[in-house]
Amino acid sequence: xxxxxxxxxxxxYENHYAIGAFGAHNLEIMKGIISGAEMMDTxxxxxxxxxxxxxxxxxxxxxxxxxxxxxxxxxxxLHLDHGNSFDIVMKCLRSGYTSVMIDGxxxxxxxxxxLVKRVVDAANPIGVPVEAELGTxxxxxxxxxxxxxxxxxxxxxxxxxxxxxxxxxxxxxAFGTAHGMYKREPKLRLDILEEIYNRTNCPLVMHGASGxxxxxxxxxxxxxxxKVNFSTELKVVFAKExxxxxxxxxxxDDPRKYFLPAQEAVKNLVMNxxxxxxxxxxx
Ligand code: 13P
Ligand code: ZN
Ligand code: NA
Numbered sequence: 029x030x031x032x033x034x035x036x037x038x039x040x041y042e043n044h045y046a047i048g049a050f051g052a053h054n055l056e057i058m059k060g061i062i063s064g065a066e067m068m069d070t071x072x073x074x075x076x077x078x079x080x081x082x083x084x085x086x087x088x089x090x091x092x093x094x095x096x097x098x099x100x101x102x103x104x105x106l107h108l109d110h111g112n113s114f115d116i117v118m119k120c121l122r123s124g125y126t127s128v129m130i131d132g133x134x135x136x137x138x139x140x141x142x143l144v145k146r147v148v149d150a151a152n153p154i155g156v157p158v159e160a161e162l163g164t165x166x167x168x169x170x171x172x173x174x175x176x177x178x179x180x181x182x183x184x185x186x187x188x189x190x191x192x193x194x195x196x197x198x199x200x201x202a203f204g205t206a207h208g209m210y211k212r213e214p215k216l217r218l219d220i221l222e223e224i225y226n227r228t229n230c231p232l233v234m235h236g237a238s239g240x241x242x243x244x245x246x247x248x249x250x251x252x253x254x255k256v257n258f259s260t261e262l263k264v265v266f267a268k269e270x271x272x273x274x275x276x277x278x279x280x281d282d283p284r285k286y287f288l289p290a291q292e293a294v295k296n297l298v299m300n301x302x303x304x305x306x307x308x309x310x311x
Contacts (some may be wrong), residue, residue: 050072060298065100073105087123126157133162162186174207204216260303
């Protein structure tokens with residue numbers, strides 16, 4: 029069965045490693061993610077945005093994830109990524125998601141808190157943990173575009189208040205990462221992350237991990253990051269392998285053949301990323 033993210037993130041937080049959470053866009057990518065995690069023998073989070081739910085259909089996503097979890101050698105969670113309304117969260121809870129994010133980061137502090145509280149009140153009684161975000165993470169995710177110059181870092185004092193008022197299970201701060209690949213190397217504000225880590229006692233989530241150099245990623249793990257979100261890099265390797273394969277094999281029109289190298293590329297990327305998250309780095 030699908031597992032909750034509550035225990036796996038708690039263990040990661042306490043033991044200074046992180047769980048990979050990967051954007052799952054179709055059957056082949058989902059298979060690639062799970063086989064990568066199986067090779068590394070770690071729990072894994074499949075996550076879908078509202079856009080992916082719209083594309084695949086929530087019942088199909090949930091059914092595929094559930095059946096993959098049933099035969100997987102590792103624990104698998106199904107998480108709503110960047111849930112943009114109370115309604116979509118309710119749909120996911122009813123459908124059987126085992127973790128949700130409500131993203132009220134575009135709202136005022138008070139409105140964000142109020143929305144997250146409503147979601148926590150609905151989700152926690154049925155055992156589903158909630159992730160929330162404060163501050164704004166730049167870049168493009170689904171229909172959401174945040175100009176990187178307008179992205180604002182999370183204020184650590186506000187983060188402390190936000191977490192204690194909402195009682196969220198995990199918290200996504202904005203400390204310089206952005207969705208998508210980077211035009212230039214991102215400048216991560218590890219000082220902000222460290223202060224948030226020192227003031228709180230809540231697993232932290234790193235968004236926008238695609239394109240972050242391995243060493244910066246591992247540096248951030250010192251400060252309470254228990255979940256790391258990867259989406260764009262999976263899409264990039266999947267499309268690249270698919271394009272190459274079809275270019276090299278113009279006569280191939282069998283999806284049971286031409287998706288395989290793309291799926292394999294996702295698996296290899298996932299193994300590589302999980303490997304980075306497992307290394308225990310101590311502050
Ligand atoms: P990337 O697309 O940069 O990997 O960001 C993923 C993410 O944060 C999903 O919530
Ligand atoms: Zn994100
Ligand atoms: Na990114």
